[in-house]
Each structure stands twice: as structure tokens, then as C-alpha cells.
Amino acid sequence: MSPRPGIDRLQLLQSAAELADQGGLHAVTLAALAGKLGVRSPSLYNHVDGLSGLHAALTLHGLQTLHEQMLKAVAGRSGEDALRFVCLTYVDFARSHPGLYEAALQPLRPDQQETQRVGNQIVELLLRILTPYQLSEPEALHTVRTLRSLCHGFSSLERSGQFALDLDLDDSLNFMIRIFIDGLHQQNSQR
16 A cells, blocks of 8 residues: 555654654554544554554654754764763753653664664764774773763653752753763873
8 A cells, every 4th residue: 555645754753753742652652643644543554564663663763863963963073072062962852852752762673673773873973972082992882871871861850850959950961961071081091
């Protein structure tokens, strides 16, 4: 079957992302998406293989969107500047698209090779940004994990309302990034 004219896969994914951002990934159902698009649920099968296929496509879309935003953020930047901007972009993505961010973090199945490829592109981008720090391969990979953990942890705590003190969140975010970068410099100086 060919897709219905007027609804393409990108439109479907963008609408699904809006549903996720409004109500969380669990709010993305075939019925809800069909209602948003003004079609019957069975017509969605022209674009995705059921609900699991829709969620898998949304995971890929989320990772692609995050990767594109990170690439734009670091274009023309290097070193600390690129590192700072990639962190800010990661947290901004989680803030601006909480449901799509949730989708991007879903466990991958072995058959999701394109999604794995895009996830690897994000890691490769972070490794390139870390090149000036002259880390060994294991150190660089540990650093990428640490960086992602910091940004994800900050985003998750912020989203769940755990930062209740009357203290500017962006100041805290910038402080966290600065401490991370200072730690990289200290590690380099101890070699």
C-alpha cells in the first residue's frame, strides 16, 4: 500500500513528537496520532509497523534531531567553546522536547541498525570535540559517558522538579559544565 497523499513520514513523526512532548512517550498511541492527523488509525500502517514501529521511528527521529542540533551548535567552534555549546544544546533539547528526548533514550533492538548508526554519530561528534584534550581511547569514551550522564542527570532532575531552591538553573548548568571542563584540564595536567 502506498502512503495517503498529504501525510508523509516526516509529518507523522513531527506530530508524534508533539504528542510525546505534551504528554510523554506513553501518550503516543496510534489512536491519538490518527486523531491529531485527522486520519483513521489503520492508515498509519502505511508509514509505520504498528505502535512498536511508531515508537522505534520516534526514537530514530529523536536521535537524528539531537544530532542535527548538536552539529549546528558546534559549527565553527572548537575546544572548550564547542564542549560548552554541545552540553547546552543537549540540555536545551531535553527542555524543549521532553517527550522526543524520552523517545531518543529508548533501548535499541539489534535490528535497529539506522538508529544505532545515528547514536554512534553522536558519540563520534563528542569524541571529535574532545580531541584537543589528547585522551586515550578508553579515557575519551569514559569522558563521553560522563558528559552524557551529567547532561542527562541535570535534565532529568530539572524535568522532575528536583531543583526547588531559589537559584538560577542556567547558572547551575553553566557551573556544572565549567567544573567538567576544569576537571578535563586538571586530568591533562597530571599526565
